[in-house]
Amino acid sequence: MALDELKGPVVLDIPADPASMFIVRALVGTVSERIGFGREECGRLVLAVDEACTNVIRHAYKHRENERIILTFLINLDYFQVDIRDFGPAADPACFVSRELEDVRPGGLGIHFIKSAFDRTEYSVPEDGGMLLRLVKYRAKEETGQE
């Protein structure tokens, strides 16, 4: 039942609003399950993409209304890729750092969750503004199965 690939990208364009996050989670959850990632791995991927979007809402858009987030999903035999695009002011990703986790205080877990779930996480600044976060998760060879 594993999904080997989709013939083109899946694009989800949503309001930058906490209320739309359940849609992102449902989509990432169903896609990672079909790809064949294990239960816990799926949970981590869902959490990571959720955190990346809530970071955009809080930090890039500072909770401004009428902003958008565009997610682009690629599924192929080798990897699962999620691009998260915003149109806020460009920031310096070198400053996006996780706090020391031993230090128990609220906040500062998002980047850690994102990096734990995906094999590659790359921020870039597109020419037409905003920020792009590219997340890549490689597939183990067993996960690509024919039926």
Added chain:
Amino acid sequence: MALDELKGPVVLDIPADPASMFIVRALVGTVSERIGFGREECGRLVLAVDEACTNVIRHAYKHRENERIILTFLINLDYFQVDIRDFGPAADPACFVSRELEDVRPGGLGIHFIKSAFDRTEYSVPEDGGMLLRLVKYRAKEETGQE
């Protein structure tokens, strides 16, 4: 837990390929559940949107590759609206008719499923080509609940 409204449209742009239909179903399912439609009603909405997309794949695109379907979801206090847009040749929706259901033979159920689930179904021909199917499901007053 009911979702009253989203502050803007949710747009899902997918390959016109049977392999992407599970994504459409997951999205319609999770959204209709959050809106607060009953279990059976959710099932019918999922089925209807799936059928509308497979009609596009079969009839509008005749299974051609590299074509897209764009779904736009609006959620507000009064209704749930799904626009299904394709870029195939314009056709005459007056000819999109369900067969007689007493006549048991394969096929011809899609339009019936779509009309059973939604309160309004309207085809139109956008100026820049293709077809647009607008589906509207009204919300019962009890379904819009505050938390």
Added chain:
Amino acid sequence: MKSQVTEKKKGIFLLALEGDLDMSSSPQVRSALLPLFRESPSHIIVDLSRVPYIDSSGIATFVEGLQFSRKSNVRFTLAGATPTVESIFDLAYLKGVFEMVPDADRLLDGE
């Protein structure tokens, strides 16, 4: 979609399906189901208990199966449909047209 055919008793075939039965999986189910009619069956049972979803293309496949079964005088039964799947047959006015039973194993025990 996973599918598995077993000849349970002489002439009695069970086709067990697992996964959504939609436009992407129906062709595969069709190629599993229709050849069974060439095996001189007396009864073909489709186990739907692990099929969470069916759309019109899945239903079309079973309507085709039903037509074959009538032509060749074979008993054709859909077993274990989940409430969701059953309600879709209902919506298509087809619940009375097919023989539908709650459980494949119990049906087989009776035979």
Added chain:
Amino acid sequence: MKSQVTEKKKGIFLLALEGDLDMSSSPQVRSALLPLFRESPSHIIVDLSRVPYIDSSGIATFVEGLQFSRKSNVRFTLAGATPTVESIFDLAYLKGVFEMVPDADRLLDGE
């Protein structure tokens, strides 16, 4: 997100949550949880058994609760976390930091 507070015994409060605990619901949970510390509690228990999902904003809410509980010397327990939710605490290296028990009712029976 639904939330309900019950004072189970003198000073023992149970906060039962239902729904995903994410950025859209955390503020509501925070406003249900933090005022409990003003009720001279001895023990605050959060029932997570009907919370299928938690993100960093939900966790932040509980870390805040933990900090309040330490300051005011109140026992603070998370009960009934599902495997998914538990694995997220684990990923945050917080499983050992909170008192987490499998079942709120059993904990209350013991008290």
